[in-house]
Amino acid sequence: MHESVSGRVEDYLRTVYEIIEQKGYARIKDISRDLEVRPSTVVEMMRKLHDRGFVVYEKYGSITLTPEGREVAEAVKMRHDTFKKFLEIILVPEDVAAKDAHVLEHRLDSKTILQFTRFVEFITQATAADRPKFMRRWMEQFRKYCEEKTNNRIKA
Amino acid sequence: MHESVSGRVEDYLRTVYEIIEQKGYARIKDISRDLEVRPSTVVEMMRKLHDRGFVVYEKYGSITLTPEGREVAEAVKMRHDTFKKFLEIILVPEDVAAKDAHVLEHRLDSKTILQFTRFVEFITQATAADRPKFMRRWMEQFRKYCEEKTNNRIKA
DNA sequence: GTTTTTTATTAGAGTTCCCTAATTTTATTA
């Protein structure tokens, strides 16, 4: 069964996953850099994640994920990507979207995540070139709506 | 300027605000009940919120909000309501929406919150009776899309 | 192959938020 993991543990696992994607393994300082915490904090967390069976880690060694760790990390990453896409659909600037997707990726109910996912799928398909025009117009209209709001705010 | 408050402090302030809306003042046990924490925990937090100037509180007395506390609580509540409406638009069941709106109401960038707000406004206006048909059709289509997905999942 | 620099680890401590158990104050009711 799936042991419940804290949002912070998810952050560490996702980070390790992303580093591994780049260079095959992670080092304490890579994680420290990406999560902006001190190396000593990372060491402590790696020991904990090792004890819980999420990472392969020995003192002074490089770090990889166990199958269980990879499973958690991939789930978190999928959620993250969904939320990032979603935020971009509702026209949140990309840098802010990347940051806030991290806030959203933890602790939401699976039903909520499912609906976010469907929404993103729906909009993606609905705005494809081969779809009825009225569907494609939707994004256009929302964009216009936001532009008007922005202009009014500047004038006021 | 605005002192930064933790998500948890926001929770307490919103809860006090909601209780005050009902009966004019809050008691330790009201907050304890609503947030599902022990009374001793609430006492500790009330002392902290009093020291920070967010609540009016004396030992054994009833609790109200200072103007600063009310300001924070109202901001949190507005965000909460926006997220709840939003989740209902994307067809999250109401009980889950209420719960997850609490998760969303903290720590998102103001730009993100602005876009959520606009999205809710846009959909609300777009689906009003006096709007072009193609706008109203949007919700209908999304609902159908979700129903199909659900049916496929049951069959599979 | 030393010396120097970088990286990693340990020890000890702080913050936030929560708890239990014991006690005190306030409210109720007999």
Place this chain on the structure above:
DNA sequence: TAATAAAATTAGGGAACTCTAATAAAAAAC
């Protein structure tokens, strides 16, 4: 009003996550 019940408080402690400062190990440079 005295006895009882309910509510609030205090003391002491724990889990999660973070830090600094000191130390140790590994890697790089000489």
